[in-house]
Amino acid sequence: MKIGITEVAARADVSEATVSRVINRRSGVSAKTREAVERAMAELGYERSTRGQIVAVITPWLSNPFFADVAELIEAALAPHGLKGVLCPALPGGIQEREFVTALADHGVAGVVFLSASNTIENADPETYNVLAARRIPFVGVNGGFEGHDAPVFSTDDHLAAELAVEHLFSLGHRRVGMAAGPVGNRPADRRVEGFLAALERRGVEDPDQWVVRQYYTIEGGQSATSTLLRQDVTAIVAASDFMALGAIRGVRREGLSVPGDVSVVGYDGSMIMEFVDPPLTTVRQPVDRLAKEVARSVVALVSNREVPPGELLFSPELVVRASTAPPRSA
Structure with a gap:
């Protein structure tokens, strides 16, 4: 029966x-x-239908330990509430992301989390969000919001992150500090650049824009940006991600220089694996646990038809000092 x-x-x-x-x-x-x-x-032995229990986590960067960690923590925080997190790898803003969302909406998905997906891109195609809004399926963003939709957003304070990195390097004695930044039009990248420029201006650096090189969030992007910055005789580099920082270290070494003997490097994200690279990476760590818990709490509330404060909630990062930074050789 x-x-x-x-x-x-x-x-x-x-x-x-x-x-x-x-x-x-x-x-x-x-x-x-x-x-x-x-x-x-x-x-x-009642068999609960999975229809309406799926929460899609859309992210393009599962190869990056940081995003894998966040996705796993979100999934774990949703489970006690009868919700099942499903990872959907898709390039941000691409047709694959829209097809994922449309198919999931057709199958009764409970909610969607955009983990640094199209929500991080300026002028992204709003059709994906419009599909969800039209079907009254709740969605939230991590490190980026949604134009035209007042959905909850949970972000690391990128301005503070840049300030922490610059303050650390200046306290060591560095004055020629460059930034290997993410691409133009990426909201977190733009914010980190704004924070970096503001931090240099507060310290009396003239024409701070000359110290910023924009590239992709990859090891190769970090290496390329570093090659440009080294021609400007920087003694320290703030990277917009840990992967870019690894590229910066490789770029420094390929010029016959050492980290941190000749050039100090600071990363951003704070994946645990960065403690075990050579040298262990000084980085600004995003508060992964708190971010994931608040994302899950918000999704559970929205799925249960409870109100959630709209707008963006900012979380403070922390500086983790390891062996990739030291006083400049001239000091």
Whole structure:
């Protein structure tokens, strides 16, 4: 015999409407009642449909340990609430991302998390978000928002991140500090550049724009930017990601120089693996745990039809000092 909500309601001694609210994670059910319904479902072997339980996490950078860590933590935080995180790797703003979202919407996805996907790109095609909004499917962003939609956004304070890196290098005695930045039009990259330029201006550096080189968020991008900065005789480099920082280290070494003997390097993201590279990387760490928990908390609330404060919530990063930074040789 197939078990339905009628049998579950009878076993838990509640109404069918209450069982439906528990199954669909709606508000208005006490913790004690919810526990009784969940216990009844387990005892009767009620098979909960996965339809409406899937939360898609759209991200382009699973090869980057930072994004893999965030995605895994979001998935773990959603699980206790009966939601299943599904990773959807897609290039930001591309047709693949839109097709992912459209297909998931057709199959009853509960919500979508844009983890540094098209939400990080200026003037991204809004069709993806319009599909979700039209079907009343909640969505949130990490490190980037949505033009025309007042969805919650959870971001690391990129201005503060740049200030922490510059302050550390200046305190060591560096005065010729360059930045290997991400591409123009990428919101986090643009913010980090703004923060870097402001940090240099506060320290009296003239024409700070000359110390910024824009490239891709890759090892090769970091190496290329470093090659340009070394021709300007920098003694330290602030990289816009840990991967770019690894490229910066390779670029320094290919010029016959050493890190940190000749050039200091600071990364950004803070993946644990950066403690074990050579040399261990000084980096500005994004607060991965707090970001993931707040993203999951927001998704659970939205799926349950509870209100969530709109707009962007900023999280403070922290500087992790390791062996890739030291006083300049001249000091």
